[in-house]
Amino acid sequence: MEVYMVFTDTKTPLSKMIKLYTRHPYSHVSLSFNRELNEVYSFGRKNANKAFSGGFVKEDLHGALFQRAHCAIFKCQVSEEGYAAMRAFIHKMEQRHEQYKYNLAGLFGIALQKAFEREKAFFCSQFVSEVLQCGGIQVSTKPSSLTMPSDLFDAEQFDLLYRGAMEDYPFFEKVHLSLQEENCLAEVL
Secondary structure, eight states: OEEEEEEEEOOOHHHHHHHHHHOOSOOEEEEESSTTOSSEEEEEEEETTEEEEEEEEEEOTTSHHHHTOEEEEEEEEOOHHHHHHHHHHHHHHHHTGGGOEEOHHHHHHHHHTOOOOBTTEEOHHHHHHHHHHHTTOOOOSSOGGGOOHHHHHTOTTOEEEEEEEGGGOTTSOOOOOOHHHHHHHHHHO
């Protein structure tokens, strides 16, 4: 079985700030259970217009925030048991999504190299690292609360599937933005 890591640069002001600190081309990472990327999970914006209103999200990569994103997509082999454990972990979060918050303090913890773990709070790479661990995939010796997208990006267990514009990803179903989504994208950028 396979899972997919989706690394993105959405070109938003927050994304630019994160990339300035990390010196890595991607500021966000998500996890998908299929190569078509129609089931993608992470911790990020709950609303494309509000950078600091975040938590557990099932992302719509066809939405305004990701429409013009640059991405790198990796795949990883996982056992059936690991795959089931990962899905169960996410299903549990999905059922209680309103209880989960974005771990903004954790981002500052990375800068200080001090783990700021909060109950039911994650940032994107911390979340993906935790899910992978549930599936038996250890990507770093760092605790998940200090894991950055670049740590996941450089992991040996992953094979690069695609790198380029999100809209050109070959397994992605093309969807056109509505006028409302176009206006939303203009506000975000």
